[in-house]
Amino acid sequence: MVEDHEDVNAMLTELFEQADYQVTSVMDGVEGHRAFLQNEFDLVLLDIMLPYKSGDELLKEIRAISNVPVVMISAKDLVSTKIDLLRLGADDYITKPFDLGEVLARIDSILRRVKKQGTPMKQLQYKDIVLDDVAKRVTVSGEEVLLTAKEYLLLELFMTNKEKVFTKANLYESIWQEEYLGDEHIIKIHISNLRHKLKTKNPQADYIETLRGLGYRLRP
Numbered sequence: 001m002v003e004d005h006e007d008v009n010a011m012l013t014e015l016f017e018q019a020d021y022q023v024t025s026v027m028d029g030v031e032g033h034r035a036f037l038q039n040e041f042d043l044v045l046l047d048i049m050l051p052y053k054s055g056d057e058l059l060k061e062i063r064a065i066s067n068v069p070v071v072m073i074s075a076k077d078l079v080s081t082k083i084d085l086l087r088l089g090a091d092d093y094i095t096k097p098f099d100l101g102e103v104l105a106r107i108d109s110i111l112r113r114v115k116k117q118g119t120p121m122k123q124l125q126y127k128d129i130v131l132d133d134v135a136k137r138v139t140v141s142g143e144e145v146l147l148t149a150k151e152y153l154l155l156e157l158f159m160t161n162k163e164k165v166f167t168k169a170n171l172y173e174s175i176w177q178e179e180y181l182g183d184e185h186i187i188k189i190h191i192s193n194l195r196h197k198l199k200t201k202n203p204q205a206d207y208i209e210t211l212r213g214l215g216y217r218l219r220p
Helices: 006-018 029-038 055-065 079-088 100-114 149-160 168-175 185-201
Strands: 044-047 070-074 092-095 123-126 129-132 137-140 143-145 208-211 215-218
Touching: 006 100, 029 044, 029 055, 044 055, 055 070, 055 079, 070 100, 079 092, 079 185, 092 100, 100 149, 123 149, 129 149, 143 185, 149 168, 149 185, 149 215, 168 185, 168 215, 185 208
Parallel strands: 044 070, 070 092
Antiparallel strands: 123 129, 129 137, 137 143, 208 215
16 A cells, blocks of 8 residues: 555554554555565555655556556546546546445455456366466467456456457446446446557457457457
C-alpha cells in the first residue's frame, strides 16, 4: 500500500491486518517503487497524489514489468481521471471518502478472482493466442503479452466461451462480481486495452468482435 496520508495509511493497514492480510505500507512513490522491486506482492493499493513520484507514474512503472492487480485510491472523482488510470492499467478505482467494508470487499473479490481455487484448466487456444492458466501467461504467436488481472480474466472468459456473445452487463457481472449499473466506460476501456495489447503482437489479426447493440465475442 502506497498512501501518504498518515491516518488513512494506519486505518487501512489495520483493516487489512485484521482480515489476516500481510501488509507492506509506505508513504511516498519512490519508496513504493523500491518496495515493489524488492518484494513479491499479490496486490498493490496505490494513492494518486504522492510525494516524489505520483501514483500514475508508479502505475506505469509497475505495468512495464508486472501484471499484479493495482487498485487506485484517490479523492479525485472525475470520470476522466478514472478512465485515464484504467487505460494505464489499473484494475479498479476507489474514491475517498470510502467505506472500509467496501474497500475490503473489493480487495477480497479481486484476489479471489486472481487466485481461483480448483483444478487449473491448463491451456486454452484461439488462433495464435495461447492462455496458460497454470502459469497465468498469455502468448500471441509465441510472444508473451503482459495483461492486467482484469484483461486476463476477460480474455479467459472469451476463450472459455468462444461462440458466446457477451453483453456489457454479462462481462461486468462476471469479472467484477458486482451488479451492472450501466457505466459502459470500464468495459469499453478494458476491451480496448486488451485489443491493443493483442494487436501489438499480431497487427494483422482482429480477435474480438463488437456486435452493435448486442455485445462482444471472439471473432469466428
